[in-house]
Amino acid sequence: MQSSTTSTKTVQAVTGITVRLCGDSGDGMQLLGTQLTNTSALAGNDVATFPDFPAEIRAPRGTRAGVSGFQVQFASEAIFTPGDQLDALVVMNPAAMVTNMADLRKGGILIANEDGFNDKEFKLAKVDKNPLENEVLESSYRVFKVPMTKLTRDAVSDKGLSPKVADRCKNFFAMGLVYWLFGRSLEPTLRFIDDKFGKKPDVAQANEAALRAGWAYGETTEAFGESYQVEAAELAPGTYTSMMGNQALAWGLMTAAKLSGKDMFYGTYPITPASDILHELTRYKNFGVRTFQAEDEIAAVCSTIGAAFGGAMAVTASSGPGIALKAEGMGLGLMLEMPMIIINVQRGGPSTGLPTKTEQSDLLQAMFARNGESPLPILAPRSPGDCFYMAIEAWRIAVECMCPVILLSDGYIANGSEPWKLPKLDELAKIVIKHPAGTDGSEVFKPYARDKNLARPWAIPGTPGLTHRVGGLEKEDITGNVSYDPDNHQHMTNTRAAKVAKIAERIPKQDVFGDETGDVLVISWGGTYGTCHTAVRRCQRAGQKVSHAHIRYMNPLPSNIGELMRGFKTVVVPELNTGQLRMLLRATYLVDCIGINKVKGKPFSIAELTEAIQSHVTQTGGSGQSSADRSKAVAS
Amino acid sequence: MNLPVLKAADFASDQDIRWCPGCGDYSILAQMKKILPELGVPREKIVFISGIGCSSRFPYYMNTYGMHSIHGRAPAFATGLKSTRPELMVWVITGDGDALSIGGNHFIHCLRRNLDVNIVLFNNRIYGLTKGQYSPTSVEGQVTKSTPMGAIDHPLNPLSVALAAEATFVARSIDAHVKHLGEMLIRSAQHKGTSLLEVYQNCNVFNDGAMAYAQEKSQRAENTIELEHGKPLIFGAERDKGIRLTGSHLEVVKLSDVAIDDLLIHDEKDPNPSIQMMLARMRYPEMPEPIGVLRAVEGIATYDDQINEQVTRARKSKGEGDLEALYASGDCWTVN
Numbered sequence: 001m002q003s004s005t006t007s008t009k010t011v012q013a014v015t016g017i018t019v020r021l022c023g024d025s026g027d028g029m030q031l032l033g034t035q036l037t038n039t040s041a042l043a044g045n046d047v048a049t050f051p052d053f054p055a056e057i058r059a060p061r062g063t064r065a066g067v068s069g070f071q072v073q074f075a076s077e078a079i080f081t082p083g084d085q086l087d088a089l090v091v092m093n094p095a096a097m098v099t100n101m102a103d104l105r106k107g108g109i110l111i112a113n114e115d116g117f118n119d120k121e122f123k124l125a126k127v128d129k130n131p132l133e134n135e136v137l138e139s140s141y142r143v144f145k146v147p148m149t150k151l152t153r154d155a156v157s158d159k160g161l162s163p164k165v166a167d168r169c170k171n172f173f174a175m176g177l178v179y180w181l182f183g184r185s186l187e188p189t190l191r192f193i194d195d196k197f198g199k200k201p202d203v204a205q206a207n208e209a210a211l212r213a214g215w216a217y218g219e220t221t222e223a224f225g226e227s228y229q230v231e232a233a234e235l236a237p238g239t240y241t242s243m244m245g246n247q248a249l250a251w252g253l254m255t256a257a258k259l260s261g262k263d264m265f266y267g268t269y270p271i272t273p274a275s276d277i278l279h280e281l282t283r284y285k286n287f288g289v290r291t292f293q294a295e296d297e298i299a300a301v302c303s304t305i306g307a308a309f310g311g312a313m314a315v316t317a318s319s320g321p322g323i324a325l326k327a328e329g330m331g332l333g334l335m336l337e338m339p340m341i342i343i344n345v346q347r348g349g350p351s352t353g354l355p356t357k358t359e360q361s362d363l364l365q366a367m368f369a370r371n372g373e374s375p376l377p378i379l380a381p382r383s384p385g386d387c388f389y390m391a392i393e394a395w396r397i398a399v400e401c402m403c404p405v406i407l408l409s410d411g412y413i414a415n416g417s418e419p420w421k422l423p424k425l426d427e428l429a430k431i432v433i434k435h436p437a438g439t440d441g442s443e444v445f446k447p448y449a450r451d452k453n454l455a456r457p458w459a460i461p462g463t464p465g466l467t468h469r470v471g472g473l474e475k476e477d478i479t480g481n482v483s484y485d486p487d488n489h490q491h492m493t494n495t496r497a498a499k500v501a502k503i504a505e506r507i508p509k510q511d512v513f514g515d516e517t518g519d520v521l522v523i524s525w526g527g528t529y530g531t532c533h534t535a536v537r538r539c540q541r542a543g544q545k546v547s548h549a550h551i552r553y554m555n556p557l558p559s560n561i562g563e564l565m566r567g568f569k570t571v572v573v574p575e576l577n578t579g580q581l582r583m584l585l586r587a588t589y590l591v592d593c594i595g596i597n598k599v600k601g602k603p604f605s606i607a608e609l610t611e612a613i614q615s616h617v618t619q620t621g622g623s624g625q626s627s628a629d630r631s632k633a634v635a636s
Numbered sequence: 637m638n639l640p641v642l643k644a645a646d647f648a649s650d651q652d653i654r655w656c657p658g659c660g661d662y663s664i665l666a667q668m669k670k671i672l673p674e675l676g677v678p679r680e681k682i683v684f685i686s687g688i689g690c691s692s693r694f695p696y697y698m699n700t701y702g703m704h705s706i707h708g709r710a711p712a713f714a715t716g717l718k719s720t721r722p723e724l725m726v727w728v729i730t731g732d733g734d735a736l737s738i739g740g741n742h743f744i745h746c747l748r749r750n751l752d753v754n755i756v757l758f759n760n761r762i763y764g765l766t767k768g769q770y771s772p773t774s775v776e777g778q779v780t781k782s783t784p785m786g787a788i789d790h791p792l793n794p795l796s797v798a799l800a801a802e803a804t805f806v807a808r809s810i811d812a813h814v815k816h817l818g819e820m821l822i823r824s825a826q827h828k829g830t831s832l833l834e835v836y837q838n839c840n841v842f843n844d845g846a847m848a849y850a851q852e853k854s855q856r857a858e859n860t861i862e863l864e865h866g867k868p869l870i871f872g873a874e875r876d877k878g879i880r881l882t883g884s885h886l887e888v889v890k891l892s893d894v895a896i897d898d899l900l901i902h903d904e905k906d907p908n909p910s911i912q913m914m915l916a917r918m919r920y921p922e923m924p925e926p927i928g929v930l931r932a933v934e935g936i937a938t939y940d941d942q943i944n945e946q947v948t949r950a951r952k953s954k955g956e957g958d959l960e961a962l963y964a965s966g967d968c969w970t971v972n
Contacts (some may be wrong), residue, residue, distance in 0.1 A: 042967050303713065304716055
């Protein structure tokens with residue numbers, strides 16, 4: 001069998017390719033995308049991905065609602081996003097084509113599974129006529145119509161599979177063709193097929209045959225004149241793997257447990273897009289991980305508090321609606337002054353909202369959605385790989401402060417991936433936890449005594465002499481006894497706030513990409529990092545005095561944020577919400593900020609963000625806008 | 637074994653007790669302090685977790701570890717604690733509103749998981765702490781602050797709920813019947829798996845005498861029946877009445893008419909809860925209400941044992957987790 005994957009045709013070197021693979025949600029597009037990502041990463045490219053799939057597991061077949069897509073950018077230079085405009089688009093049916101064509105750049109490559117374009121599919125996609133039969137299309141793009149279903153059937157005909165099973169191999173055919181086009185090696189995917197389908201040799205062989213047939217189709221048909229090669233990127237020396245955000249969170253949590261000498265308890269309830277953290281963690285019981293799939297979100301957070309009381313590293317995770325249910329539990333955790341981590345993988349809201357789409361609209365929920373005066377530390381990773389480090393940081397802060405810590409991820413980084421340099425365990429700082437030792441009980445234990453961080457001792461059941469009771473009623477400081485004393489309540493409210501505020505003394509100052517003074521400071525947080533960074537870099541390359549501060553510590557904010565803001569003529573805050581960080585910044589520092597806001601369940605594109613930022617560079621100096629105009633929605 | 641020599645007073649915390657004078661809770665607290673020394677478990681290995689309500693102040697009065705948590709959620713806190721610290725003795729203190737209304741979900745899930753904790757449900761058939769609204773165990777027609785024309789809800793029977801959830805230990809006792817209560821607390825503690833003990837508890841402020849038929853010594857013998865494993869079901873001040881299984885229902889019979897051999901023999905160990913459910917459904921005034929252990933099935937795996945057993949098994953089969961090996965477990969590439 002042919003094993004060469006070196007094309008004999010012309011190969012054109014390019015610095016980066018953005019490709020989107022789209023089909024029906026049952027077409028295996030996510031698998032295709034993941035494989036292309038891993039293969040590109042293994043080729044040494046910098047990669048960034050963005051899966052985009054419907055909330056329904058099997059949305060009505062062939063419809064626009066059922067389209068599942070996976071976008072990946074791979075490049076020979078450092079990239080921070082999955083790309084904007086597509087260089088290539090692969091579509092398996094008309095619905096996938098009509099919902100994605102707008103993003104294909106002029107002159108870009110369109111590969112369509114011709115067999116998926118028939119009257120039945122047109123009806124399902126609600127198109128009048130075949131969208132491939134269009135003169136404008138042919139003149140604007142490089143269109144390749146490939147009868148993938150038929151070619152796949154031919155390729156696997158000798159495997160004895162039913163037509164239905166045989167047709168399922170067509171994503172591997174598409175993969176082979178894409179691999180040919182972009183000079184990718186088949187080896188990693190062949191290994192994957194062997195691992196995944198090894199127990200069903202006929203299916204494994206069929207998938208391999210389809211993959212090779214796709215590659216051979218590109219190599220032999222005259223339609224494809226040349227392929228493209230993306231050289232390896234210049235990453236820092238080290239060993240890398242492709243990392244998704246939720247996986248990085250899981251691994252970061254396990255690492256934090258190890259660094260602190262704890263076993264982990266993970267109490268949770270299934271919810272998109274957080275469930276993958278559970279799926280990942282539950283595989284690692286030999287690391288001392290205990291996962292508890294609770295009866296509801298409330299039980300999940302309460303079990304987490306119970307485990308924390310017992311001395312475990314306790315973690316719960318959810319998405320916005322689940323976090324709403326956990327609010328009372330989070331308040332109790334705060335009142336008990338117990339360390340734990342609460343992860344919110346944000347999705348489009350409110351209510352059930354857009355479960356599989358990304359948004360950054362739970363920042364104010366994290367800040368304020370509890371009864372009473374109830375500040376909690378909040379961290380926000382900026383990329384898939386950063387989730388690993390922020391999970392560790394969350395646990396460090398939780399035990400230093402004896403306080404629940406909120407970690408705000410989002411659907412974009414949860415499901416996105418990037419190259420991740422394997423860390424060395426001994427280079428990660430230990431997390432020191434000291435449980436008070438047992439006594440003979442002659443002295444009354446003081447469960448709410450405080451250390452320099454205002455943290456109370458973490459005395460755990462089983463320790464002689466330290467028996468004590470905790471609860472949601474207001475506590476007298478030091479003794480921990482129930483207290484309704486007015487001055488004590490004031491004191492405890494102040495203490496809980498001061499405890500969180502003091503974290504700012506220990507976290508790094510905010511770093512800035514670009515000069516520390518200038519015309520425009522772009523302040524962002526969470527998953528928009530890559531887009532904001534790239535947009536600011538474009539502005540800087542255009543000679544504009546634009547800098548970027550990406551905040552990872554949301555509460556308390558780094559101590560130099562106010563000073564930084566005052567060093568620029570204009571502060572611009574892009575967010576995938578209607579202006580939540582902007583509100584906090586204005587309220588905290590009394591410095592005006594301009595919002596760039598969007599809530600479409602989609603990330604910013606670099607182009608739209610660059611344009612929006614640049615519009616403020618030219619406006620700098622003229623501040624005659626009314627505040628109502630200051631939040632600029634990105635026009636569709 | 638060297639048992640710690642403790643007395644009831646050793647289990648009293650230094651906090652003033654703030655229940656209303658005459659509340660049935662005092663009796664339950666006293667019995668708990670009395671029986672704990674008999675169990676031989678050190679104070680620091682015992683944890684009381686409660687929800688919200690009058691009964692849920694209980695942990696503050698015990699010199700053990702304790703948590704006064706969130707309304708209805710005590711079983712969930714207990715699950716996290718017991719799953720990670722299975723060596724601790726964990727008690728869940730709850731009430732009829734706490735366990736059966738706001739916390740109904742956690743209650744049934746704790747029971748079906750068979751977490752090795754002891755749930756003591758103080759049932760006074762009223763909301764006391766919020767001053768007198770009807771509860772999920774209030775009787776139909778009961779006039780309360782929130783039901784001036786009478787409650788229209790059909791009440792829940794905690795024992796029936798527990799049996800339906802396939803609880804492995806289900807029992808009932810009465811605050812005023814102190815000796816029996818002490819015995820039932822000990823039985824609950826000794827059971828491996830979730831034990832549910834319902835305690836009829838008088839709220840002398842908002843629902844005084846609601847269960848007088850069972851609490852008053854003078855009425856108790858006629859209106860309740862003390863279940864004993866392997867013994868025929870006999871009750872009455874003169875022990876002149878019994879319970880007979882006829883077809884698919886239970887009936888009260890006079891021993892003057894029916895031979896003792898024809899009475900139902902109580903089997904708390906029967907894995908099939910059908911007859912236990914029939915007993916649970918006996919209600920005053922038509923029938924005597926059962927007290928004692930309805931069900932005590934041993935040998936069912938507990939949640940805490942299993943969650944820890946999986947960790948032990950995984951470590952045995954895969955070895956202790958190696959993080960750096962995990963980091964490198966996917967496809968990797970090296971940049972020089």
